[in-house]
Amino acid sequence: MNRAGICFIAGLLTAMSATAESPATDAQMLAEVRQLRQDLRTAAATIQRVQIVMFRLQVQGAALEGARQRMENAHFACSQAPMQRQNAMSQLDEAQARKRNAQSPAEQRVAEAILSQLNSQIEMAAKQEQDCQAPRVEAETEVRNEEAKMNDLQDQLERLDKTLAGYGRK
DSSP states (O other), X not given: OOHHHXXXXXXXXXXXXXXXXXXXXXXXXXXXXHHHHHHHHHHHHHHHHHXXXXXXXXXXXXXXXXXXXXHHHHHHHHHHHHHHHHHHHHHHHHHHHHHHTOOSHXXXXXXXXXXXXXXXXXXXXXXXXXXXXXXXXXXXHHHHHHHHHHHHHHHHHHHHHHHHHHHHHO
């Protein structure tokens, strides 16, 4: 036989052996393709969930930033009231000294008017100190709540990341 004939027979034998194994291999391949399709669907759904969680994280980040800003404003307002009260009290001491040292009734009337005004400022500052406490506590609570929501979303994202990482190992 010539070389071409031998190659032809070898090819024929190979084709016949492949055909004999075909039913078992086809069933395995079909199952594998089905599993791959299912894995792709699951991965695609997980990716969509990741995108949704990332969007929520972005929105939650903005909400958290707003809550932090409100808390900072409340803290600032609460820190200003004691300083204003302290400032008015030191001016009050000076005004009382001016009243004691007044040499004319006109100077005494001016000192009394200033004392009256400073007493009003002290009362207003004390009221502001009391009034600012509730919004400050409320703002702090809001920040803690927003942080908890942010942490929950970050945990969700971590779980989804681990799920997607599992697809890479299969």
